[in-house]
Amino acid sequence: MGVEIEVNDLTKSFGKQLIWGDVSLTIPAGEICVMLGPSGTGKSVFLKTLIGLLKPDRGSIIIEGTDIASCSERELYEIRKLFGVLFQDGAMFGSMNLYDNIAFPLREHTKKSESEIRAIVMEKLDITGLIGTEHKLPGEISGGMRKRAGLARALVLDPEIVLFDEPDSGLDPVRTSFLNQLIVDLNAQIDATFLIVTHDINTARTVPDNIGLLYHKHLAMFGPREMLLSSEEPVVRQFLNAQKIGPIGMSEEKDADELAAESDQELPPLPPIPMQLEPSNGIARRSQREPGAWCREQGITPPPGSFEDNISMAPGA
Numbered sequence: 425m426g427v428e429i430e431v432n433d434l435t436k437s438f439g440k441q442l443i444w445g446d447v448s449l450t451i452p453a454g455e456i457c458v459m460l461g462p463s464g465t466g467k468s469v470f471l472k473t474l475i476g477l478l479k480p481d482r483g484s485i486i487i488e489g490t491d492i493a494s495c496s497e498r499e500l501y502e503i504r505k506l507f508g509v510l511f512q513d514g515a516m517f518g519s520m521n522l523y524d525n526i527a528f529p530l531r532e533h534t535k536k537s538e539s540e541i542r543a544i545v546m547e548k549l550d551i552t553g554l555i556g557t558e559h560k561l562p563g564e565i566s567g568g569m570r571k572r573a574g575l576a577r578a579l580v581l582d583p584e585i586v587l588f589d590e591p592d593s594g595l596d597p598v599r600t601s602f603l604n605q606l607i608v609d610l611n612a613q614i615d616a617t618f619l620i621v622t623h624d625i626n627t628a629r630t631v632p633d634n635i636g637l638l639y640h641k642h643l644a645m646f647g648p649r650e651m652l653l654s655s656e657e658p659v660v661r662q663f664l665n666a667q668k669i670g671p672i673g674m675s676e677e678k679d680a681d682e683l684a685a686e687s688d689q690e691l692p693p694l695p696p697i698p699m700q701l702e703p704s705n706g707i708a709r710r711s712q713r714e715p716g717a718w719c720r721e722q723g724i725t726p727p728p729g730s731f732e733d734n735i736s737m738a739p740g741a
């Protein structure tokens with residue numbers, strides 16, 4: 425279960441505005457990837473391109489031997505059934521209660537009976553901790569519950585790939601922690617491929633197997649979590665450690681004067697690499713490896729204090 429997504433030289437622009445170019449990466453089957461990047465770098469556009477809602481200018485997206493970028497509408501319709509998507513705002517129908525919202529894809533895309541639908545909806549409500557709220561309207565529940573309801577709906581068709589667009593935006597830190605645990609548990613349980621867009625550095629540092637960073641119209645880096653968290657590459661280092669010092673400025677890139685003014689400032693040392701969040705349901709992650717395995721294989725010394733239990737997860741926290 426869970427399928428690989430292979431992206432080759434993907435380029436997307438709107439009119440004359442290039443959003444990103446020559447993006448190549450392979451999202452491994454069944455693993456969790458996080459995609460990061462400053463606002464407006466085209467993360468949501470990337471997700472929409474992966475499901476064929478937007479057409480790239482060039483490049484390919486290969487899923488189970490089909491190129492999403494060039495396939496027919498019919499093939500696209502079939503491939504889309506592999507996806508579950510959690511949109512940025514949950515995208516619930518405001519006038520439908522949670523039960524009907526979650527049942528919607530089943531009623532729309534399958535010929536299942538109402539009793540079969542009921543069994544599936546109740547199971548998804550159960551795994552997302554929403555039993556008892558099924559008769560509420562989306563406007564009557566908290567933001568965190570709406571996110572979980574969106575997740576329940578993304579799961580009803582048993583997806584092989586789940587895309588999350590900022591699942592943690594607008595959530596308090598405690599709810600974000602619960603949601604992250606739920607995501608890791610679900611990934612282990614359903615063994616689908618997960619791609620998460622987030623601005624939460626703590627999520628990026630602890631949840632994924634792989635991290636990508638979109639910056640300045642290209643993919644600055646993509647690779648195993650330990651690779652990016654031990655990277656000295658200025659943009660990666662600045663972003664993953666939420667620092668002001670570095671090439672990324674408030675609006676776009678810093679200019680030469682700004683960078684020169686910083687050149688005598690000493691960068692703080694890289695913080696320790698935290699342990700990866702483990703599933704709480706006793707099922708191993710598909711790609712579960714010894715902490716520090718990637719660093720050892722590459723002969724890279726991780727920052728002091730890495731992979732010790734109970735280290736603070738957020739830089740500066």
Ligand SMILES: Nc1ncnc2c1ncn2[C@@H]1O[C@H](COP(=O)(O)OP(=O)(O)OP(=O)(O)O)[C@@H](O)[C@H]1O
Pocket residue numbers: 438443461462463464465466467468469470
């Ligand atoms: N349908 C569209 N037509 C034209 N331009 C678009 C369209 N969708 C997005 N854009 C532009 O593409 C750029 C990237 O937008 P996108 O929403 O992907 O950014 P993002 O990285 O998800 O940002 P954020 O972190 O704020 O969610 C923006 O400049 C946006 O205006």
Ligand SMILES: [Mg+2]
Pocket residue numbers: 467468469512589
């Ligand atoms: Mg976005």
